Amino acid sequence: MDLSLYLRHLRRLLTGLPRRARLTVQHLGWRELLRRIGTAPLRLLPGSAVGLTDRSGPARAWYAREGRPVAVVIPTYGDPALVTTAVRSVRRTTDRDRTRIIVADDGSAPEHVAGLRAMAARHDVELVLGDEQRGFAANCNRGLRASGPDEDVVLLNSDVVARRGWLAALQYAAIRRDYDLVGARLLYPDTTIQYGGILRNRDQPQWFDHRFRFRPADDPIANVDGPTIAATGACLYVTREALDDLGELDEGYGMAFEDVDYALRAWAHGHRVGYAPQAVLVHHESKTRGTTQGEREIASQRRFWDRWGEQLDHRPVRADDGGLRVIYVTQDTGVGGGHRVIYTHLNGLLERGHHPELWTLDAEGPDWFDLRVPVRRFDSYRELAHELGPVDAIKVATWWETSSWVWEASVLHGIPVYLVQDVETSYYADPGDHAKVLASYRPEFTYLAGSVWVADELRRIGIPDPTTFTPGLDTDMYRELDGVPRDERSILSTARSNPLKDFPLTRAAYGLLPDPKPALTLFGTEPELAEGLGDAVTFEEYPSDERVNVLLNRATALVQTSRHEGFCLPPLEAMAAGAAVVCTDSNGNRDFCRDGVNCLMPGRDPQDVAAALRRVLDDRELRARLVAAGRETAAEYAWPRRLDALERLYVDLADRAVDPARRVVVGG
Secondary structure, three states: OOHHHHHHHHHHHHOOHHHHHHHHHHHHOHHHHHHHHHHHHHHOOHHHHOOOOOOOHHHHHHHHHHOOOEEEEEEEOOOOHHHHHHHHHHHHHOOOOOEEEEEEEOOOOHHHHHHHHHHHHHHOOEEEEOOOOOOHHHHHHHHHHOOOOOOEEEEEOOOEEEOOOHHHHHHHHHHHOOOOEEEEEEEOOOOEEEEOOEEEOOOOOOOEEEOOOOOEOOOOHHHOOEEOOOOOOOEEEEOHHHHHHHOOOOOOOOOOOHHHHHHHHHHHOOOOEEEEEEEEEEEOOOOOOOOOOOHHHHHHHHHHHHHHHHHHHOOOOEOOOOOEEEEEEEOOOOOOHHHHHHHHHHHHHHHOOOEEEEEEOOOOOOOOOOOOOOEEEOOOHHHHHHHHOOOOOEEEEOOHHHHHHHHHOOOOOOEEEEEEOOOHHHHOOOHHHHHHHHHOOOOOOEEEEOOHHHHHHHHHOOOOOOEEOOOOEOOOOOOOOOOOOOOOOEEEEEOOOOHHHOHHHHHHHHHHOOOOOOEEEEEEOOHHHHOOOOOOEEEEEOOOHHHHHHHHHHOOEEEEOOOOEOOOHHHHHHHHOOOEEEEOOOEHHHHOOOEOOOEEOOOOOHHHHHHHHHHHHHOHHHHHHHHHHHHHHHHHOEHHHHHHHHHHHHHHHHHHOOOHHHOOOOOO
């Protein structure tokens, strides 16, 4: 066991315990906290620190009931010592009645063949011998041809050592997760990750690389399953259906690229390629393996790009009339600021002569917004991705659960874009959910970040070049109205029970204001939040946008005390409507809120918020300065300007995807 890895594991477990305990109680309750305290000693065991904790239990239980036969094909050449170790590990970790081992030799010397024969006899292995050395792909094909018509196949390198549950986890992913080709999580002997999926190398896009390489085996993100452009031939599960459809590996690849070629052929035939981290094997590839490529690798590279270069790097997304095809994908269409931004994007692109569409799982559609683009509805993401895959379009993911499906639908067609209006870990307390969210931020996307804070967070987690693209403001809707008198001492606030909105802070600050208290108008969907606040408080339930603008025109000040927002439009809307703004720092509002210039930004203490409210209510000169600066700020965010910028961004992305001189990597 690597002591440094174990110590890092302990630090990760012990860091921020009070905060994590508080969040667990806040979001999941005391019972969950007690459960986690009870199981904490198990997470301190050394076995959990090296990333080899067995997570294949559900797969093994399923496999015991429903597993189907598999032929494990191990290509080898030369000294049989490594392949003997690999065979032993396979025999030790699989069901002999459902697992046949085929060792394919690539023309080894007679003394090595003799060793192979002895090993095959000891371990009940079928040996397929080659008369001459023909290379990795051809040797794999020798073994594939020996597989039976009722068997799935695993290609396994001879320098791999299997661990418990690996085959069950691969087959479970293939059958239950609907992947036709599946790769496992491969570790170096020191238990750092060697393979966790394949992607294009950003700095040298003519090569492919392994995702998560050199990260600790217990990296939470690397333990999330999902699609991948290809799976390494070092451990590749292939269903019988896919094998019958695709046939053998292309023997024209002397060394390298044969596995990526095979995976792309699978995608082109409508099959899916996935990564199953619950399947763990140790790959004895050296971490210091040289980076200089020989002639066979260079020749394979040329062959690959001659075949796939146009498909991967030439992505036309314009219609016959020159307009862009753009498809936004949402999980639902409910009322919300994020959806409002998406629909405004779509309408704005339509007005500018493009061809936008909304694809969603919501059966009802957005009946609360005047959306003027075509809407396609689907019963599942699987169905949506299947239909989206062949479409040449800019394809925009809008929420972490849409991400992998939008990316998957862009492997061979279109340009994948991710509109990240907020880093969605903010909405979850469980670390497992955090890992799923962060794993959805794939490096292959072009990123539009909804605020400077979101862009900074994306950079912090490894996204190198997100484009900050903030929402716009509907200045036709939110504006100062003639004939609507502004109250001299009144406060307006949204009221939501979502902990991130921290309405209790607004409530506590209001309670500290001296009597007679100013009028407080709350609006939202939860009128019970106004209970106990006194006679000066009223609640407006489900107000329309027009009504909210009237409320902003009447209010002296808007107060917003959110802990976190991806961008936070209400203060900007208040500025446009001529109301003074008091708001706490909620991350996303840093883009436009300037303390003492266009708003007051007190600390998160009720006394501080109450003091800021008193200043705004009592000091007319201060209030006038804040309101005047707020008007200027709001004008800078008018939607027409933002939509013009969005169009320029998409046009540039489309041009770079077809112009070799400006090419952007979109495949893989």
